[in-house]
Amino acid sequence: MKKGKGMKFVGDSRITAEKVRFIPKDYSEYPGKTEAFWPNFLLKEWLAGSVFLVGFLCLVLAHPAPLEGPADPTDAAYLPLPDWYFLFLYQLLKYKFASAQYFVIGALVMPGLAFGGLMLAPFLDKGKGRRPNKRPISVSLMLLGIIAVFWLTWEAASHVDWEAKAEENRPIPPGSTVEIDTEDPGYAVYENNCLSCHGGQLEGVAGPALIGMEYSVEEIKQIAVEGIGDMPPGQFNGTEEELQQLAEFIVATNEQAAEDH
Structure with missing residues (x-):
C-alpha cells in the first residue's frame, strides 16, 4: 500500500466473489409440460420406485420361490430349466x-x-x-x-408343475443329516431297493432326497410300487410285509429329522 494512492487487495482467483445458489428454473409458464429434474422429477421417480419395491418384497414374502437341490450330473433324467x-x-x-x-x-x-x-x-x-x-x-x-x-x-x-418339480428335487438344509437306525427292519429293505438311488443317508444320489418328505405310509407304499415323476413303476422287489416296513422306516426317519430341526 502506498500512501495517497488508496489500498490494493490481492485475492485468490480460485475463490469466487459471490456464490450463487442453485435455483431451479421457473416452469410455471408451461404447466404440465416440463419440470425441474431436481427435486421435482427425481422425487416422483423415487416415490414410484419405492412403492414398486415394497410391493415386490411383499410378494416375495407371501410366495417364496421354490428352491431345488444342487446340480447332480449323475441324474440323466433331470430336465434343467x-x-x-x-x-x-x-x-x-x-x-x-x-x-x-x-x-x-x-x-x-x-x-x-x-x-x-x-x-x-x-x-x-x-x-x-x-x-x-x-x-x-x-x-x-x-x-x-x-x-x-x-x-x-x-x-x-x-x-411345468413348478411345485412338484421343486418337491422332487428339494435341497437338504445344512445339518439336516439324521442318524439312520440301521437296526430297523425297514433299513434292510431300503438297502436292497432304494439305497443306490437315494443314498445311505436318504440324501439323494441319482434320485431325490427322501429327507423332508411329507408323505404318509400309504402314499410311500403306493409310490414305491407305482412310481412318481421320473421314478418308473416296478422298482420295489419284495413282499407286502417288507413294503410296509420300508414305508414305516422312511416316515419314522423323517419324523426324527423334523424333531431334530
Whole structure:
C-alpha cells in the first residue's frame, strides 16, 4: 500500500466473489409440460420406485420361490430349466425355425435383432412429443417386445408343475443329516431297493432326497410300487410285509429329522 494512492487487495482467483445458489428454473409458464429434474422429477421417480419395491418384497414374502437341490450330473433324467427371466428365450428355441440346424438364428440372430431394435429405438424415433401417438416407432417396438416376452414366458411356464418339480428335487438344509437306525427292519429293505438311488443317508444320489418328505405310509407304499415323476413303476422287489416296513422306516426317519430341526 502506498500512501495517497488508496489500498490494493490481492485475492485468490480460485475463490469466487459471490456464490450463487442453485435455483431451479421457473416452469410455471408451461404447466404440465416440463419440470425441474431436481427435486421435482427425481422425487416422483423415487416415490414410484419405492412403492414398486415394497410391493415386490411383499410378494416375495407371501410366495417364496421354490428352491431345488444342487446340480447332480449323475441324474440323466433331470430336465434343467433356466430362471424365469430367461424362459422366453428357452421357449423360442423349441420352434423349428429357431432350433436344430437353425439354432444360431434362435440363439443369436433373433434375440440380437430384438434387443438391438430396442436400443436403436431412441435414434429411429427422434420426436420430441411425450404422447404415445407422437412416438409410433418407439411405442410399437416396446409393445412388440413386451407382448413377445410375456407370451413366450407363459408358453414355457404353463406346462411345468413348478411345485412338484421343486418337491422332487428339494435341497437338504445344512445339518439336516439324521442318524439312520440301521437296526430297523425297514433299513434292510431300503438297502436292497432304494439305497443306490437315494443314498445311505436318504440324501439323494441319482434320485431325490427322501429327507423332508411329507408323505404318509400309504402314499410311500403306493409310490414305491407305482412310481412318481421320473421314478418308473416296478422298482420295489419284495413282499407286502417288507413294503410296509420300508414305508414305516422312511416316515419314522423323517419324523426324527423334523424333531431334530
